[in-house]
Amino acid sequence: MIDRIDPKSPLPIYRQIIDGICRGVAAGTLAPGDQLLSVRELAAQLLVNPNTVARVYRDLERDGLLETRRGTGTFISAGAEKLAEAERKRLVAQKLGEVARDVHAFGLSTESAVQLLREALADATLRSSGPSLRSTSQKPGRKQ
Amino acid sequence: MRALFLKEWRQNYLLFLFALIMAGFIPGMYALIHGTWVRDWKDQETLNEIVGVAYVAVQFIIVLFAGAGLFAGETERGTLPVLLGLPLSRGQVWLAKLAAGLTLALSGVAVVMGTGLMVLPQTTAQLGWYTMWRDLPLCLTLAFLGAFFFSAVLNRTISALLATIVFGLALFVAVVFFMELFGATLLGYDPLVDVYLWMVSVLPAMLLASYVAFARGAMAGGRRKWWLALVTLAAGVFVTDFLIIEVVRWETRYQRSRVEQIGVDATTPGGAAIGLFTEGDLAGPPWHAEAGEKIRNRDYRRQHIALVDVQDGRELLVRRGNGLVAVSKDGKVAAISMGWPTLTWRTTDMEFYEMRGVEIWDLAGHRRLYRGFPPKFWEKGKLEPVAMEWSPDGEWLLVVADNAWDYYAVGSDWYPKGTAEVAPFHDDGNVLLLVRRDGSGAKVIECHAGSGDEKPAYAWDLRSGRHAVYTFRGDGSLIRHDLETGKAEKVWAGPVPAAGARFRLQQTSIASSPDGRTLAVAVVVSGYARSGRGYDLLVFALPTDAVGSQPRRIAPVAGSSGVDGYPTSPLRLVWSEDGQALCGAAVEGLAGSDQQVLWTMRWQRGSLQGTARVQRAREDDAVHLLAAIPHTHQFLISTRYGAMSLVDENAELRDLPPGPLGLLRRGAELEVFDNQGRAIVDLSARAKPKLAAVDITTGKVTDIYP
């Protein structure tokens, strides 16, 4: 659920909303068939320009993540699950890209970097409580 | 817009509440003070006055506050952008505010005044009817519009209030001062000397200026607003005043058909005779209206002087005015003295008094040669001509001024006393003012006159070809004043008193024969008789070419040598047109009864041929010697009851038939004759004003004018 945006973030609002929706789908908190708030409602809640929300919905619908049913509202499309996987990968890759740039800039070796990644993953698994909400057949675990 | 109007009203409802409260508060206070403090009628009077003033003050407060906050309040609060952001034109906003302010002011004033009139009539009544229904509404309107204007121009309500008060006082002072200073000369017209007119003229300008300031200047920056407002105000006042002057001028313009009265006053010129008349009521100063009397401003302003050629009724000159006229004998120049009402302060009131000036016109070319006012016209002294006369060639004008003695010193130019040496003589002297036709050479010469409304005696020198005037001095001597050189020479020492007698010159009369060779001089002296009492009537003929010689006493004297009589009428001497007959008239008192006496003299080749005398013994009758009939040796006289008679050189009396002459106006007006020997008279007694020529002997009447 996107309940707020950060106006001070350099990231455009459009980007933040899209990221929020995609993250929700990726994490499983937004499942196919879930109804999103109307453009106006979401805009009012986030206090952002409705045109921006409308553009987000439009673009995500074009990409297949959302579908609009006339007179009823906007919903996560059935095909979102398929995109979810790609999206998840994309998000992680995005973050890893930033990490990689830092590794390179600070002059760490690839081995130290990989070691740090392993430790981080172990940490995250330890911290996460309970199974993920995804209704996939993927087993919870650390194996990649 | 109606919504805005209602909003304005609701915004200021406190003011109306204030009015309501005051309407009750003042009577309440009155009752309280009346009960506790008033002891006698004087206290009551004071209380009435105070309460009356309180009512006036409260009304002003209401009106000022109704206007002052209308625009300035919005500026103060910062709500001007909200107001101007409404879908109304600026004019509509302005109008809504004006309407609201006006109705608020009116209703507040009505409430206060209404209860005042009903509950405490004695307090409002002592304000006076004119104050309450004319002055007060005008001043309240001025106050409201002033506050309205300043509210549009200034940014704070309190500034608007103060500015209005200051402005109101300044306006009042300016108008009064301006009119006192310039009232008589305002643009050369008869003065529109009306305080109210000028104060009213400011009103439309202020209304317009407030609109312009608001419509064009609101939110545009302080200086632009001020500039717009002041320029509009000045232009508005200028235009309004111009319009007022033009309207008044048009409304009081001369119209032949509106002539209401005719007076024949001009002296006879050679050639075409000229009469003059005025139109409109010759009302007196209308501003001192007694209680209940109507103010007759309008009529006073409509008076005109018109010089009319009596041969064909043609108007030669028309001037606004109500004074005297003198036309030179050749008919070429005319002098007009005109009166203007002007304003001055006397103690605490303003009063109007009349100020006179003199205009000299060239009739042939219709050009004004001179216009002058007494110097230092703002002084309270005023020139009051009672007679004017031209020298025979029309070069010099002589003015007999009634009270000029107080203000003009002998030997000086026309300057008030104190600037030149004053010749000593007793206090019933007079002065003559002389001026050339172009206004130069103004002179003051001494001239004796009797007491009361006795006119001073003088005569032009008709013989020497120089401009000179003969007058009497208080010591009885006859002086010839040369106007060109300014020299005064004694021509005759005067009647010589008996030794030891107290000599006192009373009445004098001088008439020059048409050829100027002989001066007929009549004096009344008291204390002349040897007995020390009594009066004497002496008539002398002075040959003008023998300066310093003794005159020939020609008239037999009644009441001389100790008779207890006295002349009760002014002496009058008139020569016939050809200078061969002289007529004199007087009333001689003899032991308690008055005798009307006429004496005539025949004069030929400079010497007396004979005298005659006739006496009318009717006690209650009075004889007026009016004029010499041209081409004859006859003289026209009238008596108290209006009968006309002719007397010839042998003192033969012939009564004239009543006929048309019975319709003639009585009195000294019947002195104007045209060159055909007809009297020019005013026949207004009949109905419409009418100027006519009447043949004295046949009674034939010819209408001339209008």
Next chain:
Amino acid sequence: MGENGYAISTENLTMRFGRKYALDGVNARIPKGSIYGLLGPNGAGKTTFVRVLLNLITPTRGTAIVLGHDVRKDPVAIRRRVGHVAALQPLWEWMTVKEFAGLMAGCYPRWDNEAVRKIVSGVGIEMKDKIQHLSRGQRALVALAVAIGHQPDLLLLDEALTGLDPIARREVLRNIIDAMHEEGRTVFITGQDIPDMERIIDFVGFLVGGHMMVEAPLDDLKARVKRIRVEHPAEAQAPVPADALNVLRHARETAFTVQDFSQASLDSLAGPNLRAEAMDLSLEDMFIDLAQSKLKVEGK
């Protein structure tokens, strides 16, 4: 009047007060249906601009067309379709909200009282409340409510968020967004509260010293104006474009703001010993960089 898709368009709009130019040749285009933010420091001319649009003052030069009407010729027609909230939201203290609404209702052709009531009740105001008892933020909401109440085609909100407490600010933003559900309604806000305004505007104009420095869709601006950071050896000078703003130089790093970013230009900066990266700027940062550069230019 030709309607060309712009709610407001001005051409060389100039407003002079005495010797000072409050607006100097301003060309502005506010598309219909957008939320347009005019940003600028104090005294930049924002309020003057709004006043000119309503013909509260007459421009010295130039033209302004609002909703198809020329401000000089048809101001009353404009005002009938425009909802205006003046800076600091001045109101008549003695009125109740109901009376104020009543005054407005009486002056405009359309009126929706229920809408007004709903907006003000959002901050706990009742129609019968007296304005003088309301807080600053509540008054702002009243002014906004009444401006929206007559169903205008254009909202002119001058300094709509300035000086308001956070709750009031949120409510104002929310109501603006709510008001946008009307097709074609345009909102024009001015202010200095850039982060909050950035959330809702889709067009932005920078007004500094009476000049319109930048006017663009927000997304465009965000795409074009970026902060470039270059790492380089100590002795070398990083190649800084001539029109770069806010250039900061350190021994091994140089940062500057570009106004015409493209990936190609970034790539061209990269070199053997140079590493360049681009970062998005918040609107506030963008504005500061632009305004400061102008002030420096004027200072010279």
